[in-house]
Amino acid sequence: MARYIGPKTKISRKFGEPIYGPDKYFEKKNYPPGQHGNNRRRKTSEYGVQLKEKQKVKYTYGVLEKQFRNLFEKANSHHGITGEVLLILLESRLDNVVYRMGLAPTRAGARQLVSHRHITVDGSIVNIPSYSLKAGQLVGVREKSKSLESINASLSSSSVHKFSWLEWDQQSMVGKFLNAPERSEIPENIKEQLIVELYSK
Secondary structure, eight states: OOOOOOOHHHHHHHHHTTTTTTOHHHHOOOOOSSTTTTGOOOOOOHHHHHHHHHHHHHHHHHHHHHHHHHHHHHHHHSSOOHHHHHHHHTTTTTTHHHHHTTSSSSSSHHHHHHHHHHEETTTTTTTOOBBOOOEEEEEEEEEGGOOOOOHHHHHHHSSSOOTTTTETTTTTTEEEEOOOOOOGGSSSSSOOOHHHHHHHH
């Protein structure tokens, strides 16, 4: 499966925020990359601002262009505000929910857990990171994987389960996707309306 594997700090500097999580290198150089990064005064066009927001969301959730476009079309066909529906669809992805439950410190790590068959949905192994969860489905760690050091380290170090749309049982290592989140519950700093405007051109 194709995915971005380039330098993550450079991407965070491009968008001016640590979109991959805490980053000590970003803290040192929190200005755009490149020779003139700290002194750039060029005004960005309206299209440039919209494109930058779309790229930020793609990198944040680890989705490539074609997949992102398909998600937008799906959101556009749903009832409701297209931009908000798009974010809710992204939040309902299995890899994102695994990350939100604290089983991995990053979305890339969560995607790897899913791809390597460590995660179950309703008791069955699912190895498709983009699998879209529905309200009431159970997401757990496969029995053989419950002793994995990376999972246990992540669970013990993260501020786990602070999301109202998720439930987590530490004993059984199974969580529940209670419902799709409201836009106000999604903590990411995203201006989704800019993406809608970009695709509406």
